[in-house]
Amino acid sequence: xxxxxxxxxxxxxxxxxxxxxxxxxxxxxxxxxxxxxxxxxxxxxxxxxxxxxxxxxxxxxxxxxxxxxxxxxxxxxxxxxxxxxxxxxxxxxxxxxxxxxxxxxxxxxxxxxxxxxxxxxxxxxxxxxxxxxxxxxxxxxxxxxxxxxxxxxxxxxxxxxxxxxxxxxxxxxxxxxxxxxxxxxxxxxxxxxxxxxxxxxxxxxxxxxxxxxxxxxxxxxxxxxxxxxxxxxxxxxxxxxxxxxxxxxxxxxxxxxxxxxxxxxxxxxxxxxxxxxx
Amino acid sequence: xxxxxxxxxxxxxxxxxxxxxxxxxxxxxxxxxxxxxxxxxxxxxxxxxxxxxxxxxxxxxxxxxxxxxxxxxxxxxxxxxxxxxxxxxxxxxxxxxxxxxxxxxxxxxxxxxxxxxxxxxxxxxxxxxxxxxxxxxxxxxxxxxxxxxxxxxxxxxxxxxxxxxxxxxxxxxxxxxxxxxxxxxxxxxxxxxxxxxxxxxxxxxxxxxxxxxxxxxxxxxxxxxxxxxxxxxxxxxxxxxxxxxxxxxxxxxxxxxxxxxxxxxxxxxxxxxxxxxxxxxxxxxxxxxxxxxxxxxxxxxxxxxxxxxxxxxxxxxxxxxxxxxxxxxxxxxxxxxxxxxxxxxxxxxxxxxxxxxxxxxxxxxxxxxxxxxxxxxxxxxxxxxxxxxxxxxxxxxxxxxxxxxxxx
Numbered sequence: 039x040x041x042x043x044x045x046x047x048x049x050x051x052x053x054x055x056x057x058x059x060x061x062x063x064x065x066x067x068x069x070x071x072x073x074x075x076x077x078x079x080x081x082x083x084x085x086x087x088x089x090x091x092x093x094x095x096x097x098x099x100x101x102x103x104x105x106x107x108x109x110x111x112x113x114x115x116x117x118x119x120x121x122x123x124x125x126x127x128x129x130x131x132x133x134x135x136x137x138x139x140x141x142x143x144x145x146x147x148x149x150x151x152x153x154x155x156x157x158x159x160x161x162x163x164x165x166x167x168x169x170x171x172x173x174x175x176x177x178x179x180x181x182x183x184x185x186x187x188x189x190x191x192x193x194x195x196x197x198x199x200x201x202x203x204x205x206x207x208x209x210x211x212x213x214x215x216x217x218x219x220x221x222x223x224x225x226x227x228x229x230x231x232x233x234x235x236x237x238x239x240x241x242x243x244x245x246x247x248x249x250x251x252x253x254x255x256x257x258x259x260x261x262x263x264x265x266x267x268x269x270x271x272x273x274x275x276x277x278x279x280x281x282x283x284x285x286x287x288x289x290x291x292x293x294x295x296x297x298x299x300x301x302x303x304x305x306x307x308x309x310x311x312x313x314x315x316x
Numbered sequence: 317x318x319x320x321x322x323x324x325x326x327x328x329x330x331x332x333x334x335x336x337x338x339x340x341x342x343x344x345x346x347x348x349x350x351x352x353x354x355x356x357x358x359x360x361x362x363x364x365x366x367x368x369x370x371x372x373x374x375x376x377x378x379x380x381x382x383x384x385x386x387x388x389x390x391x392x393x394x395x396x397x398x399x400x401x402x403x404x405x406x407x408x409x410x411x412x413x414x415x416x417x418x419x420x421x422x423x424x425x426x427x428x429x430x431x432x433x434x435x436x437x438x439x440x441x442x443x444x445x446x447x448x449x450x451x452x453x454x455x456x457x458x459x460x461x462x463x464x465x466x467x468x469x470x471x472x473x474x475x476x477x478x479x480x481x482x483x484x485x486x487x488x489x490x491x492x493x494x495x496x497x498x499x500x501x502x503x504x505x506x507x508x509x510x511x512x513x514x515x516x517x518x519x520x521x522x523x524x525x526x527x528x529x530x531x532x533x534x535x536x537x538x539x540x541x542x543x544x545x546x547x548x549x550x551x552x553x554x555x556x557x558x559x560x561x562x563x564x565x566x567x568x569x570x571x572x573x574x575x576x577x578x579x580x581x582x583x584x585x586x587x588x589x590x591x592x593x594x595x596x597x598x599x600x601x602x603x604x605x606x607x608x609x610x611x612x613x614x615x616x617x618x619x620x621x622x623x624x625x626x627x628x629x630x631x632x633x634x635x636x637x638x639x640x641x642x643x644x645x646x647x648x649x650x651x652x653x654x655x656x657x658x659x660x661x662x663x664x665x666x667x668x669x670x671x672x673x674x675x676x677x678x679x680x681x682x683x684x685x686x687x688x689x690x691x692x693x694x695x696x697x698x699x700x701x702x703x704x705x706x707x708x709x710x711x712x713x714x715x716x717x718x719x720x721x722x723x724x
Contacts, residue, residue, distance in 0.1 A: 208369050209402035212473075213416040213463065214390040223415075228404045 043243070047084060064291075068226035078280050104286060107256040107266035111290065114176055114262060115244040119185040123237050125184070126191030127229070131221070133192065134199035135207075138199035152189035162251045167254055174256045182250050187240040194239065198232025199225075234301045245290070263290045319345045319469040320366060320503060322429030326374035327361050327527075335361045337527045338375065344416075352520035353550070354654035358527035359507045362473055366505060368472050380470055390419075395464035401456045403448040403463075404713050407553045409435075410444040414461045417702065420467065425635055435461045437496070454485050469642045471503040478513065485496040490516060511551055515539070525650070545699035546647040548692065554600050554667045555631065555651070556644040558694070561596040568691070570596050570663065571638040572618045575688045584693055584702035594702070595643045595694040600633065602690040603668035605611065606683035607675060617685045619668070625678045634684075636666040636674050647699045 048178055065085075071094050073087040098104045131139060152181065163182060164173070172178035202225060210220035251265035258266070270279040270294075318701045320343040327336040336358040343349050364370040366377065366440035370607040374392040375383055381668040386393050395462055397418070410431055411418075417427045438458040439589050457477060464472055477493070477595050478486045496518055503520035508514055514521045523538065524548070535551075542548035548556050561570035563585060570577040576597070577585070585594075606617045620636040627633075640662040668684055678681045692703045 121321045173648075182560075203400060203402065205400045205402035206404060209396070209398060209404075209463075210415075211369065211389045212367060212394070212396040214419040216388075216390065219419060224404055 067287055070281060071288045073281055075281040076280075078204070094281040095289070096284050098289070100280050103258050103266060104263070105166045107261055109261045110258070110260055111245060111262040111264075112293070114179050114183070114240055114260070117176070117260070118180045118187065118244045120235055121189045121293070122184045122191055122240050123233060125179050126188055126236060126240075127189070127226075127233060129190045130195030131199050131225070135198045135204070135281050147279045148189035148192050152186065152193075156186065156249055160249065163250075164253055166256070176260055178254050179260060179262070180248055182254070183247065187243050187257075190243070191236045191240055194236045195229070195232050198229050198235075201217050202228050238298055239299055242294060245294060247300060318503060319343065319378075320471060320505065321378040322362075322375070322693065323378070324363070324365070324375035325365060325377055326372040327358070327365060327370060334364070335527050336665055339529055341522060341529070341532065342513055343503055346503055347413070348497050348519045350506050350508060350514040350516040350521045351524060352511060352521055353412050353524035353530075354650065355509060356526075357524040359509075359522075360528075362524070363473050363505060363507045365473055367394060367396050369622045375682060380466055383643060385609065393469050395467065395469040395472055396470045396473040396475065397460045397464050397477045401448075401460040401480075403459055404435055405448055409440060409451070409459050409462075412448065412459055413466050416467045416575060418714050419642065429450055431462075434466045437465070437499075439464050447648060453481055457481060457489060461493070464501050465496070465500065465502075466624055469501075469502070471505065472497070474504065474506045476508055477506075478716065479508070479510070493517065512553060513615045515551065521551075522670065525647075538709070541704040542635055542692075543704055544647065544701055545597075545645055545694050548597050548694070548701060549648060549651040552599055554669070555598045556599050556692075557666050558648060558715065559598075559638070559692075560641055560643045561667075562593050565598070568594070568596055571640040572598075572666075572686075573616065575616050575691055578689055580689070581691065588695060588702050590695065590697055593696060595645070597692040597701075598686060599692060600667040600669040601668065603671045603684050603686045605674040605676060606614075606685040608671050609685045613685075613687070614686050615687045617683050619681055619683050622676050622678055622682050624675050624681060625676055627672070632670045632672055632674055632676065634668045634670055634674070634682065636684075638646060638664045638666050638669070640664065643696070645696055645699055 069085060069087055072090050072092070073094075074089050074091045074126065075093060075097075077089065086293040093271065132138070133145065157184075167178050172181070206224055206228070207220050210224045211217075246264065248264040249264070251262040254267065255261040255265060261269075267283055270282050270286070318350075322339045322341040322343075325336065325339045326334070328334050339362060341349075351362055353359050357475055361370060366379075366604050367373050367382070370386060376383055379392060379394070381627050404415065409417065413431045413434060414427045417430060422430075431444070432441070435444055440455065440458055440459060440462060443455060443459075445452060448459065451459065457480075460477065460670045464603040474493075481489060488514060493506075506513075506517060515538075518535060520532060521531045521535055521538055525546050531538060531547045533541075538547060538551045542551060545558070549558070558571065559570045561568045561575075563569075563577075566577050566582075568577065568581075609615065620638070623637055625632060626635075670676060670684075674682075694701055
């Protein structure tokens, strides 16, 4: 049924309202980050900075701690994502394609880990990591991030693999491909949208984490930005660091936006159309 | 190009289910052989075992003299066309067809040349740089064929390659497949559930049921002398009429009346081990409107009321309902299930194929003639065709009689 003009404009207005609702806090953050720190208390109520300044941004980058935390965040999130996606791809492929004993149990366990409240694991993890000398190190964060992102990755990817017709793999075998060639040249290219989707989800999960970062780190050797923000003191001890926190928040949002925009082009639905009948 | 030999090839699944049971088959070099049967008869499993996509539980498979039981598909040098076509959606037609050559590390210029030659044969030249999603069903099917022929394999395996096409295109492609195979002269194993495809394409046809080969022979052999009830019912369209009958006073007594025995029938019944009732088989095309038959022709006539009349232009199908019981055996029930006609077969129905000049009218009585020499007699106990067995003994004299006007 074709939508009438009234319906279309109705939907348009509704969409605009939702977008405004979602973007308002973001704008508020951006606006705060460009306000003069000294004026935030008095100027804070206005939507628009009365006086534009980059002072907050200059301030946070002058702080060694923030730059350290940013490097930690990028490093830890990227490494966790790469390893988790690689493992999830293999596990999901096995789950989607092979019949092996304990498959149901494996899927159940993965789901269980995904549902487990993370806060309940913080104390034991703290003790374990101290015992293993992983506390306050990059691996000390990468390992729990992988543990909690793998189930998600396996779920998303196995759904994608299931969509790929098995005949394609048989055809590749008949065409003379080894199992590795069949996977690399036929299956993996078709699973790419799924792999990128999973990578984005896992990266965002690692990037946004506050709980593990605040609990399992003690210095800027491994503390990530979300945790580091809590330790901001401002440029002098007499200032509330509102502007600095806003600027830091904007800075850590930018990589996520770039990441999503970059990979979004790869997430093309219906890539497998035309493979089989229909 | 090579000979393919199946020597007692068996497939047993881990749960004990027997999918294919001791298949012995020698496929000559360049032969076009069809595996046909209802779904679940093991024909696709057999094909997958030849391909190497399924393990062989027992027996030996030889391609071109080499035992290949434990060779991976890629080392067997055979190409396969799938029912779903299985084209790689992220590659163009050119890349799809060149993929086997690329894997075989053939140089780019040769790949280009071979792909273009194959595209020429299959009329795909204009579509070489398109993706499969932009092609029609028939074009996709041809790309799948192209991918198989570019590397000149020892054999082609085809798993119901035409069943996803609409009826008209299927007939067209059937001719094309046949022409292609003749031109290339490559050994081909073709799986189908469609007996028309089996009859028209194959040099020889293998009829399978429940994992067991029922009969191997040329289409004409299968049609004229089916070895048992299953083959008789499966080959031919519409299928053979089966009627229960008893032998009394040198005649077969069935719903069509009394059919006098000829020498061939007598031999067949004497050679039979058991006693009791038999099943009589008569193909629809062996009937004719009695009014159109010269009275000098010997034969049996019976009268019946035409229930339904279907005119095909070239032929007329007249359906009669017969009194008496229906012939039932496990084979016939499986055939009925496969064709989805369980309900339709609840009454005993006789199908006859008559000359278009017949004066038959729906709801009116018609006198129908048939030649008793065309009657085939089956043993209801094991389904064996008694007449076929004795016909082979008597140098196929009966087989020659039964052909009539069926070869159209």
